[in-house]
Every structure is written in C-alpha cells, then in structure tokens.
Amino acid sequence: MRLDKWLWAARFFKTRSLAKAAIEGGKVHLGGQRVKVSREIAVGDTLQIRQGWDEKTVVVQGLSDQRRGAPEAQALYLETAESLQRREAAAAARKAAGGMIERPLGRPTKKQRRQIHRFKTGEDD
Template sequence: MILLPVKDLLASLSSIGRWANVHLYENGEVTSVRMDKWLWAARFFKTRALAARACELGRITSNGQAAKPARDVRVGDLLLVRNDGGDFQVEVLLLSEVRGPAAVAQTLYRETDASREQRQKLAEERKAMPHFEAMREGRPSKRDRRELSRLRGRG
C-alpha cells in the first residue's frame, strides 16, 4: 500500500470532481469532527442516526475508550468500528462532515493490517461452514420429522 501526503492525496482525487477539495479537511483547516458525522461520511453506516445508535450501544471505541456520538474525531485517532460488515480497526487520515462518493470515503481512513487479516479469516470460516438448507414447503416427511427430533435432542 502506498501512502501519500495529504496534498498529493487530494491532487490524486481531482478526477472525482468537486468532492475532492471541498469536503476533505487538512490538519490546519478543521481540527475535529463529531464521531457520528465522520462515521457517516466514511460510509461505515448508511445514516447518521445509525452511526449515533452504534456509538450509544458501545460498538465504537476511540483510542480504547467508548465513544459517544458527539465525541470529537481527530486525525491520527485509532477507531474500532463494529457493524454488520465486521470489526474494523482504522486510523483516521482525513476529516469530513459531508458524505461523498465511496472513493473519497475510503481516503478518510486506513484499516490496520491485523484488522484486515482478521476479517478475511472470518470470511473464510463462514465459507467453510455447512450450508443451511431451508425446509421444503408443506408438511415434513416421516424421515424429516425423525431427523428434526434427533437435532432437537428428543430422540
């Protein structure tokens, strides 16, 4: 992975259009952004309300401490984000209060290698799990009922 300085990163995003320079803040312009706004802008959650709810439920930690929705996010913070997509441990690279294209959102943070490996390992485990087969329509056959009884520990 190649890491670019902020100015080079912003220049490389010029093809995205107006989002590249308007909504990303360098260190000198804005020093912090609300946690729920940043999580929404970084596309970890589809709505700001969902991001705030995740903070309230303790699914977001900032530098090892539980994060409330109004907590300030600063460049360099280490966040642990637990959502439906898995557990993400990310370092904040840029700040944004506005949700833009996914290409811009991915430049706001860098996922740690350990986090990426752990998510890949969990995905492989899920693939290796036996496939769940839903019941067919109608009444189960005698054979199916016996199998269900065995699974439930009744016979």
C-alpha cells in the same frame, strides 16, 4: 468533528441515525473505550468499528462533514493490516463452515406447522 458525522461521511453507515445507534450500542470504540455520539475526533485517532460479523480497526486520516463518493470517503481512513488479515480469516472460516449449516428451504408446510405447534404446546394426538 463529531464521531457520528465522520462515520456517516466516511460511509461506514448509510445514515447518521444508524451511526448514532451503533455508537450507543457499543459497536464503536475510540482507543479501546466506548464513546458518546458527540465525541470529537481528530486525525490519528484509532477506531474499532463492528459491523455485522466484521470488526474493523481504522486510523483517521482526514476529516469531512460532507458525504462524498466512495473513493473520497476511503481517503478519510486507513484500515490496519492486522485488521484486514483478521477479517479475511474470519470470512474464510465462515465460508468453510457455510456448507455445514442446514438452512430451511422455505416456509413450513401446513403439516409441518401443525407439528411445530404440537411440539411447542406439548399436545399429544
């Protein structure tokens, strides 16, 4: 079974092209090594998959080349206990730090855009 097809069938990625891009971008490792899209996987293989902020370590439990419902897709893999703990700890840390990050409330006003432009170009009025 091809790796990109399995990732798509297991619902890690919405399309096979997204799965392919993630594999080529080094976001998916098999046994600690970067792999190619067409790599054949088997039951018992360990995959490290990075999606956004999260990194999951999963063990392949089944193979399927058809995309089915989420409960059937979750039966294709088993996430390791330490992977779950790492993800939960990282999510808690992000949530705790979330109040410290100042985010702009919206788009800059005309006056703020002028100030940004002056700052970037070094103009003094």
